[in-house]
Amino acid sequence: MAFRVFVCVVVAAVLAHSAEEPGTISGRIREASTGEALRGATVILDGTKKGAISDPKGNFLIKNVPAGTYTLTVRYVGYETKRIPNVVVTPGKVTAVSVVLDRDRQVVARDVIVEARRTSETQAAVLAQRKNSAQVSDGVSIEEIKKLPDSDAGQALRRVPSVTLAADKFLIVRGTSDRYNNAMLNGVVLTSTEPDRKAFTYDLLPSELLESATIAKTFTPDLPGNFTGGMVELNTVEFPSQSMLRVSFGSSVNDNAFLQPGRYISSPSGRWDWLGFDDGTRSRLPDGMPTDRRQMSALLSAVRNPYDTTGARERWTAISRTFNNQNWQRTQRTLQTPNSSISLAYSSLGSLFGAELGVVASLTYSNSWSVSTIERNGILADRSRWFVNSGFNPSRTTTLGSMLNLALKASSYSTIALRTVFNHSADEDVVVLDGQDYVRIFDTKQISMQYVEKMLLSSVLSGDHTLVALGNAALDWKIGYSQSGRNEPDYRRFRFARQTPSGDGYVEPYSSDIPSFTPLAQGDGVRAGRFFSSLDERAWTGAFNVELPLRELKVKSGFLTEHRQRSFSARSFTYVPGPEFSLDYDVFTLPDSVQWADPSRIFRPENFGPQGIGISEDSRLADAYDASERLYAGYVMADWSLDELGLPLRIIGGVRYEDNQQVLSSYDLSDRPVDVNLRTRDWLPALSLIVKLSDAMNLRVAGSRTLARPSLREFAPFAFYDFSTQSQVMGNPNLTRSRITNLDLRWEWFTSPGEVLSASVFYKRFLDAIEETIYLEQSEIARTFRNAEGPATNYGIELELRQRLDLLGSWGENIMLTANYARIFSEVVVAQGGQNDRRPMWGQSPYTLNVSAFATIPAWDATLSIGYNVFGRRIVLVGLRNAYLFEDPHTYELPRDVVDLAVTKRFGNFELRLSIRDLLNQPLRWEQGGTIVQSTIRGRSIGVGVSYRFGE
Numbered sequence: 001m002a003f004r005v006f007v008c009v010v011v012a013a014v015l016a017h018s019a020e021e022p023g024t025i026s027g028r029i030r031e032a033s034t035g036e037a038l039r040g041a042t043v044i045l046d047g048t049k050k051g052a053i054s055d056p057k058g059n060f061l062i063k064n065v066p067a068g069t070y071t072l073t074v075r076y077v078g079y080e081t082k083r084i085p086n087v088v089v090t091p092g093k094v095t096a097v098s099v100v101l102d103r104d105r106q107v108v109a110r111d112v113i114v115e116a117r118r119t120s121e122t123q124a125a126v127l128a129q130r131k132n133s134a135q136v137s138d139g140v141s142i143e144e145i146k147k148l149p150d151s152d153a154g155q156a157l158r159r160v161p162s163v164t165l166a167a168d169k170f171l172i173v174r175g176t177s178d179r180y181n182n183a184m185l186n187g188v189v190l191t192s193t194e195p196d197r198k199a200f201t202y203d204l205l206p207s208e209l210l211e212s213a214t215i216a217k218t219f220t221p222d223l224p225g226n227f228t229g230g231m232v233e234l235n236t237v238e239f240p241s242q243s244m245l246r247v248s249f250g251s252s253v254n255d256n257a258f259l260q261p262g263r264y265i266s267s268p269s270g271r272w273d274w275l276g277f278d279d280g281t282r283s284r285l286p287d288g289m290p291t292d293r294r295q296m297s298a299l300l301s302a303v304r305n306p307y308d309t310t311g312a313r314e315r316w317t318a319i320s321r322t323f324n325n326q327n328w329q330r331t332q333r334t335l336q337t338p339n340s341s342i343s344l345a346y347s348s349l350g351s352l353f354g355a356e357l358g359v360v361a362s363l364t365y366s367n368s369w370s371v372s373t374i375e376r377n378g379i380l381a382d383r384s385r386w387f388v389n390s391g392f393n394p395s396r397t398t399t400l401g402s403m404l405n406l407a408l409k410a411s412s413y414s415t416i417a418l419r420t421v422f423n424h425s426a427d428e429d430v431v432v433l434d435g436q437d438y439v440r441i442f443d444t445k446q447i448s449m450q451y452v453e454k455m456l457l458s459s460v461l462s463g464d465h466t467l468v469a470l471g472n473a474a475l476d477w478k479i480g481y482s483q484s485g486r487n488e489p490d491y492r493r494f495r496f497a498r499q500t501p502s503g504d505g506y507v508e509p510y511s512s513d514i515p516s517f518t519p520l521a522q523g524d525g526v527r528a529g530r531f532f533s534s535l536d537e538r539a540w541t542g543a544f545n546v547e548l549p550l551r552e553l554k555v556k557s558g559f560l561t562e563h564r565q566r567s568f569s570a571r572s573f574t575y576v577p578g579p580e581f582s583l584d585y586d587v588f589t590l591p592d593s594v595q596w597a598d599p600s601r602i603f604r605p606e607n608f609g610p611q612g613i614g615i616s617e618d619s620r621l622a623d624a625y626d627a628s629e630r631l632y633a634g635y636v637m638a639d640w641s642l643d644e645l646g647l648p649l650r651i652i653g654g655v656r657y658e659d660n661q662q663v664l665s666s667y668d669l670s671d672r673p674v675d676v677n678l679r680t681r682d683w684l685p686a687l688s689l690i691v692k693l694s695d696a697m698n699l700r701v702a703g704s705r706t707l708a709r710p711s712l713r714e715f716a717p718f719a720f721y722d723f724s725t726q727s728q729v730m731g732n733p734n735l736t737r738s739r740i741t742n743l744d745l746r747w748e749w750f751t752s753p754g755e756v757l758s759a760s761v762f763y764k765r766f767l768d769a770i771e772e773t774i775y776l777e778q779s780e781i782a783r784t785f786r787n788a789e790g791p792a793t794n795y796g797i798e799l800e801l802r803q804r805l806d807l808l809g810s811w812g813e814n815i816m817l818t819a820n821y822a823r824i825f826s827e828v829v830v831a832q833g834g835q836n837d838r839r840p841m842w843g844q845s846p847y848t849l850n851v852s853a854f855a856t857i858p859a860w861d862a863t864l865s866i867g868y869n870v871f872g873r874r875i876v877l878v879g880l881r882n883a884y885l886f887e888d889p890h891t892y893e894l895p896r897d898v899v900d901l902a903v904t905k906r907f908g909n910f911e912l913r914l915s916i917r918d919l920l921n922q923p924l925r926w927e928q929g930g931t932i933v934q935s936t937i938r939g940r941s942i943g944v945g946v947s948y949r950f951g952e
Contacts, residue, residue: 023089024242025062027097029054029074030132038101039466039474040413041076046083053412056464056474059239061356063349067091074099094242129214131750134639134652134688135223136700136760138163138800139214160215160820163230163848172874173215173229174762174824176794177843179770180228180708180738186235186419186460188480188541189224189562217762218688218744219704221635221656222545222558225684228708228740228764236419239358239407240347248947250341250366252915256939257335257371257394264335264371264394265430265596267449267492268327274367276398276426282451283489283532286322288315293571296617300520303610304579313610320614323530323573325603327490330430330449332596339943341366356409364401369394375935376433381884383929389435389446391596393936399425413466420459427452432596436500445496445510445590447597455485473548480541491531494599496590512588512602514575514613522618523574528599529618533570539563554639556654562631566712569624573617578610622674622719622730625666627712633658637686648692656684658707664715664733676715676733682707696751702744710735710770714785729783736787741765751803754816758800766792766828772842773832774880783878789829789836794844796824814856822848830878837881839890846872862905869898876926884929891928898922909949917941 025045029038037058044051045062047070052060072084079101089095130137138160163173173181182189215230216223223231257264270281290296302312343364350357372393378386400423407417433446460480467473496510513527525531545558588602608614637654664676686704693699719730741764748758769792770785800820805812826841840846852867872895879889899919905912918940926934 022064022066023091024094025065025070025072025087025089025097026094027060027099029058029060029076029099029101031079031101038076038079040468040472041074041101044073044075046071046073055409055412055415056466056476057415061349065089072097072099074101076101130756131698131748133216134220135216136218136702136744136746137214137216139212160850163215172843172845173232174217174764174794174796174822176229176764176841179711179714181230181232182224182227183232183234184224185421185458185482186480187233187462187478187543188458188460188482189539218702219684219686219706219742220652220688221637221654221684221686222556224560224633225656225658225682225706226709228706228738228742228766236403236405236421237347237360239409239415239417240349240360243348244346245950246343246345246947247950248341248343248345248945250913250943250945252339252368252941252943254339254368254370254939254941256373256921256937257369258338259334259336260371261334262332263392264369265330265332265392265432266394266396266428267330267430267451269428273426273428274398276400276424276453278426278451278453278487278489282324282327283487284324285532286319286324289319289323290617293617293619293621296615296619300616303614304520306579316614317609320608321605323615324490325605327449328492328494328603329600330447330596330598335369335371337369339366339368339941341368341945352408355411358405358407358409360403360405360407362401362403364399366399367396368398369396370939370941371395372939373937374431374433375932376435377931377933379929379931379933380439383884383886383931385438387435387437387439387444389433389444391431391433393429393431395430396428397425399423413468414463415465416461416463418459418461421456422458423456425454427454434596441500442497443500443510445597447492447494447599449490449492451489451491453485453487453489455483457481457483471549473546475544475546477544478541480539480543482539482541484535484537486533486535488531488533491533493526493529493531494597495527496597496599509592510590510597511585512599514602515577515581515583515585515588517574517576519577519579519581520614520616521576523576523616525572525574525618528575530573531570532573533568535566535568537564537566539565552641552644555636556639557636558634560631560633562629562633564629564631564712566627566629567625568713568716568718570718571617571619571623573615573619575613576616578612578614580610581613582611583607583613620669620719621667621671622669622717625664625712625716625718627662627664627676627715629663629712630661631658632660643692650690650692651688652690653685653687655686658682658684660709662709662712662715664712666716666718668717669719669730674717674733678710678715678736680707680709680737682737682739697749698747700744700746700748702742704742706740706742708738708740708770710737710785714770732785735770735785736768738769738787739767746798754802755804756800756802758798760798761796762798763795764793766794769828769841771828771830772878773830773837774878786830786832789831792826792828792841794824794826794841796822798822814858816854817852818854819851820849824848832878832881835881837878839878839888840875842875842878845874848872860905861907862903865900865902865904867900869900870895873927877928879928886929889929891926891933894925894927896922896924911947911949913943913945913947915941915943915945917943 029041031038039054039056039058041054042051043054043060043062045065050062050065052062054060067089070087070089072087074082082099082101084097084099087095087097130139212235214233216233217230219225268281270279272279290299299312299316302308302310303316341364343362345362347360374391374393376389380386402422403420405417405419407415409415429450431448435444437444460478462478463476465475467475496512498508498510501507513524517523523529540563541560543558543560545556547554547556587607590597633656635654635656637652640651642649659681661679662676666674668674684705684707688700688702691699714731714735715733716731717733719728743763744760746758746760748756750756766788769788771788772783773786774783798820802816802818805815805817824844824846826844827838828841829836829838848871850869852865855864857864873892875890876893877891879891881889883889897920900917901919902913902915918938921937921940924936924938925932
């Protein structure tokens with residue numbers, strides 16, 4: 001009895017506390033004609049003494065509001081006062097209000113949007129920002145990201161019109177490859193994460209860390225001028241509206257890997273692999289290892305000398321035996337572990353020395369396994385078979401991400417924020433292939449084992465200030481640091497071969513190529529080698545902007561400086577016979593009982609020495625380079641709304657000046673020094689006209705001049721042998737920047753909040769476009785980069801629909817349909833092999849199509865989402881003209897239909913989520929001359945996730 005009384009008392013106390021718990025009102029105040037934030041507006045909660053003043057971003061927050069229904073009054077000098085009735089405050093909840101103030105005419109009630117959640121996170125808010133943006137832009141909000149099983153920023157952005165992904169992580173916008181696009185995180189340009197291309201790897205940034213992702217498709221002078229297709233602007237939450245803690249767990253399986261007998265093959269791992277960090281298992285080099293190729297050559301020269309008295313042979317043997325040779329072992333098993341993920345998100349509101357302090361933090365961890373079924377084939381000039389290979393590509397990806405944002409609102413006129421994002425990932429890939437070479441008439445068994453760590457750190461200290469004495473002018477500044485790293489320790493490659501059986505009954509065993517190499521020579525790292533590389537890129541950024549409002553005219557000016565440093569080094573080790581090689585040939589053969597290549601027994605300690613095998617090196621001085629880039633930029637622009645003159649027109653124009661210097665130091669393939677020092681100075685004008693056809697309809701016209709500088713990698717003469725394409729990829733120190741003229745026309749109709757219908761036309765003309773091309777290097781195919789011959793063009797159309805289906809009756813009121821389509825054309829002429837190659841631009845798809853439907857079921861508090869994505873065939877590898885007997889020698893990636901499903905059900909603060917990625921599981925295929933040369937089947941991903949949110 002006493003226990004029941006105690007329970008009743010506790011329950012009553014909780015209910016009483018809940019009834020007395022206050023709520024919060026948050027919102028943003030914008031100017032009607034331009035969508036600009038209004039700083040210093042007064043917000044009053046009628047009938048109380050509570051209120052607020054909007055901060056430099058137009059945001060306001062009224063805390064500790066008793067539950068009830070209120071009227072808000074918003075005032076700003078020069079604008080009509082607005083009263084917003086029926087603002088409902090719920091205990092412990094945040095009521096979000098978006099306010100639009102008009103200078104000239106009476107504002108109707110529909111201009112006010114009251115949402116049940118923060119409007120900055122909703123797709124309606126993204127569209128509202130797009131409607132009033134100075135640029136032609138498209139975006140996706142965290143609300144929409146959460147509705148589909150998009151695990152990273154790249155997967156989310158492929159839902160945007162005319163955007164596709166290359167290799168599932170590189171962004172292609174409007175048919176221009178990743179080298180023509182740029183990415184910013186919280187206003188700071190991100191460093192490149194790839195050693196062999198100018199690109200940011202979007203799969204490095206979990207979607208959980210984002211508030212919104214926007215792509216600016218036209219240039220205005222306050223943006224960096226080094227982009228053509230799109231400037232990707234990723235943002236994390238700066239100032240929270242409430243305190244909250246969310247815990248999420250997820251698990252999924254890949255049906256091509258999970259419980260598939262003996263299909264998962266892995267290499268030796270270290271203690272910290274589960275966190276994505278190598279503990280030295282792979283990266284540790286033996287004591288006494290020569291520091292470069294020249295020292296290695298000197299050591300091998302001494303080993304050859306039978307009269308050497310320096311102990312060179314003993315040293316060479318010791319190094320070879322202690323070179324992590326256990327890493328050649330592999331295990332084959334049935335994968336019984338599902339993929340898993342966990343994330344924590346925390347936000348709080350407090351005070352520090354009397355100022356409001358907002359804290360947003362998150363931590364994400366994921367560990368996933370997959371197995372792809374692959375084919376890798378080649379054809380001859382007449383389309384007949386050169387070689388065929390088939391096998392598996394087991395892989396494991398571990399990601400650890402974190403974010404910490406601190407925002408201090410010193411007053412209603414000043415906010416200072418520190419936003420930091422750190423992400424680390426590790427990919428372990430094993431490729432096993434069995435195949436046949438029809439030219440050399442032999443069979444092969446190949447294996448490669450690769451482990452790559454990537455790191456991203458971005459930290460931005462920023463300030464937003466309202467200068468009341470200058471008519472509420474806005475001043476913002478940023479100091480940023482960005483660092484990316486890529487470490488590839490011990491990329492192992494090995495091949496066994498045998499003569500193809502002739503049918504006479506005799507079948508020789510598979511054997512290694514090592515005994516056929518010249519003793520103590522350079523060897524062949526592709527057939528028996530180990531590759532180590534390290535990339536480090538860092539960037540420092542400083543910028544400030546000042547915007548001065550002069551009634552309908554806003555004048556904006558700013559300055560930016562950016563300093564970037566990049567360091568890359570690589571070493572390639574090989575295995576060769578010793579000077580007195582006499583090992584039994586059986587050591588190098590593969591037993592018939594072994595299904596896939598397994599070279600581990602060749603690398604036993606007893607097989608190293610003068611009578612056996614040992615280490616060599618085929619590195620070159622060109623395998624390392626140091627580079628830097630310095631940029632100074634300034635701009636002035638004006639934004640003039642002619643509403644006050646009775647003209648529904650907005651004019652945005654200005655000019656940007658960029659002074660850039662790129663410096664690189666390396667060597668060419670003949671070990672001759674290569675020094676690049678390219679300085680360019682550019683004036684980049686831009687003009688945009690926005691005709692307001694109605695309150696909900698715009699017509700945009702834009703023209704601008706932008707550029708695309710060579711990346712530091714594209715300059716570097718470093719030659720990397722691409723195992724997947726069987727060719728070298730190297731830079732070109734003679735490149736120069738591309739200059740691009742951009743023209744855009746867009747009609748857009750925002751039929752209601754969260755809905756839009758739009759049509760766009762764009763045209764781009766390139767001078768000195770940078771494209772992949774081919775040249776012959778010592779009878780081998782080498783891929784490099786070259787400026788195009790004459791101008792290149794890129795043009796197309798974009799169509800977008802985002803519509804609620806309420807026209808079909810009440811059942812359609814809770815269904816949102818989104819669809820976008822792009823048709824793109826391009827042409828470029830690039831010199832290769834002594835002739836000109838006229839073709840579409842590398843990576844450009846002739847069309848893209850995205851369709852998504854989101855259904856909300858209020859009675860069940862559930863949502864159902866389905867997404868479809870496809871793009872047209874595009875060039876992924878440039879072919880050599882005149883090397884084939886057919887007209888088009890290029891390799892194309894073929895269209896592939898991708899369907900994703902997700903169902904979410906809420907139980908109060910508890911949320912359950914089911915998802916299926918790539919439901920159709922169609923093969924990813926590459927085609928050359930009508931023949932499939934590559935095929936990859938990745939499997940479906942079926943997942944379940946749960947989360948619980950404290951603080952609501």
